[in-house]
Amino acid sequence: MHPIAELLNVEVDYPRGRALGPFDFALAAGEIVALVGPSGCGKSTALRLLAGLEAPTRGTVRRASGRGETSVVFQAPTLMPWASALDNVALPLELAGAPRQAARAQAVEALTRVKLEGAEAAKPAQLSGGMAMRVSLARALVTNPKLLLLDEPFAALDEITRRTLAEDVHHLWTQTRPAIVFVTHNVEEAAYMASRVLVMTQGPGRDAGQTLIEAPIPRPSGFRTTAAFREAAEKISTDLEHAMAPA
Amino acid sequence: MKRLVSIAAPILLIAVLLGAWEAACRLYAIPSFILPPPSAVAIAARDNLGLLTSSAWNTLRIAIVAWIAASLIAGSIALAVSLHWVLENAVRPLAVILQATPIVAIAPLVNIWAGLDHPERGVIALAVVVAFFPIFSGTLSGLKSSDPDLERLFDLYGASRVQRLIRLRLPSAVPFMLEGHKVAAGLALVGTVVAEFVAGSGGAQGLAWRILEAEHRLQTAKMLAALLVLAVMAVVLYAGLQLAEQGILRRWRGR
Numbered sequence: 001m002h003p004i005a006e007l008l009n010v011e012v013d014y015p016r017g018r019a020l021g022p023f024d025f026a027l028a029a030g031e032i033v034a035l036v037g038p039s040g041c042g043k044s045t046a047l048r049l050l051a052g053l054e055a056p057t058r059g060t061v062r063r064a065s066g067r068g069e070t071s072v073v074f075q076a077p078t079l080m081p082w083a084s085a086l087d088n089v090a091l092p093l094e095l096a097g098a099p100r101q102a103a104r105a106q107a108v109e110a111l112t113r114v115k116l117e118g119a120e121a122a123k124p125a126q127l128s129g130g131m132a133m134r135v136s137l138a139r140a141l142v143t144n145p146k147l148l149l150l151d152e153p154f155a156a157l158d159e160i161t162r163r164t165l166a167e168d169v170h171h172l173w174t175q176t177r178p179a180i181v182f183v184t185h186n187v188e189e190a191a192y193m194a195s196r197v198l199v200m201t202q203g204p205g206r207d208a209g210q211t212l213i214e215a216p217i218p219r220p221s222g223f224r225t226t227a228a229f230r231e232a233a234e235k236i237s238t239d240l241e242h243a244m245a246p247a
Numbered sequence: 248m249k250r251l252v253s254i255a256a257p258i259l260l261i262a263v264l265l266g267a268w269e270a271a272c273r274l275y276a277i278p279s280f281i282l283p284p285p286s287a288v289a290i291a292a293r294d295n296l297g298l299l300t301s302s303a304w305n306t307l308r309i310a311i312v313a314w315i316a317a318s319l320i321a322g323s324i325a326l327a328v329s330l331h332w333v334l335e336n337a338v339r340p341l342a343v344i345l346q347a348t349p350i351v352a353i354a355p356l357v358n359i360w361a362g363l364d365h366p367e368r369g370v371i372a373l374a375v376v377v378a379f380f381p382i383f384s385g386t387l388s389g390l391k392s393s394d395p396d397l398e399r400l401f402d403l404y405g406a407s408r409v410q411r412l413i414r415l416r417l418p419s420a421v422p423f424m425l426e427g428h429k430v431a432a433g434l435a436l437v438g439t440v441v442a443e444f445v446a447g448s449g450g451a452q453g454l455a456w457r458i459l460e461a462e463h464r465l466q467t468a469k470m471l472a473a474l475l476v477l478a479v480m481a482v483v484l485y486a487g488l489q490l491a492e493q494g495i496l497r498r499w500r501g502r
Contacts, residue, residue, distance in 0.1 A: 051403060053402055053403060072399070080415070081500045091400075094414075095404040095406045125501050
């Protein structure tokens with residue numbers, strides 16, 4: 001199967017030094033991959049390359065998905081504070097030239113998918129952190145993307161909200177099966193969310209080991225207490241320790 | 248309780264100061280053309296209330312016209328300049344020079360250029376000059392204040408320049424523009440009064456002219472009464488704009 005997005009031997013240099021690479025990465029359609037690594041390892045840079053928001057200094061980025069087929073969710077909800085939840089979610093469609101009525105109808109549907117029916121008129125300041133993140137997810141899903149990029153989306157939320165949202169993302173994934181790349185600091189979250197976890201080294205980021213997690217998605221209940229989960233989490237932790245050891 | 252104290256404290260201080268002033272005038276028998284007691288100022292204000300309020304209205308009217316003109320001029324220049332960094336680099340130093348030059352120093356020139364036949368126009372032009380910078384600067388900063396991640400989303404969704412301006416940058420600029428307009432309104436009033444002073448008797452019949460007129464006649468109490476009206480007008484203007492700003496911001500962010 002052709003990968004939906006691919007980074008081939010990419011390197012990214014910033015004025016203050018190299019941020020990423022050399023780094024290779026391929027993502028199959030419908031796959032959920034977590035990128036785990038220490039701060040400043042270039043995880044977010046890799047994500048921006050996949051989104052096409054940045055170009056590599058060297059190497060090649062191949063994207064099978066075009067404009068409008070890739071969505072990004074940032075660490076902060078990144079909503080327009082002056083606009084209602086509905087207007088925020090309708091934004092990608094309206095920017096793409098969809099008629100207002102159609103865009104709003106799809107936005108209502110996307111808000112329902114993230115369990116926010118009734119919150120259409122609320123402005124971001126009136127929403128809790130978890131609800132604002134759901135609006136952000138709805139905005140990312142409203143275009144039915146083939147590739148969904150999540151940049152530490154739950155980092156600012158409490159543990160309960162994180163777990164609920166992780167399950168919700170899985171449930172949403174079953175509806176349209178987009179490929180998901182997910183950046184996180186959290187080993188357990190990575191093992192729970194992803195079917196493949198890639199650990200990156202201290203910057204400049206390189207591949208420091210991968211772990212496959214075979215259990216079905218959405219995860220069966222009690223998955224966090226299974227041996228499979230613990231083994232995966234331990235393997236990721238070990239990779240991470242190696243990745244952070246000074247070279 | 249705390250709220251009550253915070254309202255009462257300044258009133259009490261003013262009362263004490265006025266009392267001390269009144270007592271000092273009587274105790275030392277200060278001539279009233281040098282320092283009239285507050286009671287004399289109050290009487291002067293009452294006797295000249297019609298004249299002073301109509302003069303105050305003249306001043307306020309000109310300040311409002313200047314404020315609106317400055318808003319249109321500074322707002323559109325800031326908008327144009329925000330579209331390209333070369334334009335911004337070209338215009339910003341000029342705007343700073345304009346802001347840094349004392350208004351009193353350029354007033355005579357502006358009066359010659361704009362005000363010889365129409366003194367009111369000279370006064371308006373000067374007030375526009377003073378009110379220009381906060382609106383220009385606020386609008387320009389606001390247009391560049393949008394969330395970088397939102398800018399990335401607009402990149403991702405292929406937004407056009409016009410879409411980016413209307414749907415992201417202008418709404419992001421609203422709080423900055425409100426602040427700029429609030430500051431500019433106070434400055435427009437100051438600018439109008441200064442310009443009236445420089446224009447002298449040729450100027451519109453504003454408050455500054457009342458002060459000059461009273462000075463020439465050594466009616467010190469009337470001068471102070473005119474100042475009092477000016478201060479009250481400035482405070483009411485500021486409070487009104489503060490309320491308007493809060494109201495608009497509440498609507499803007501939904502609470």
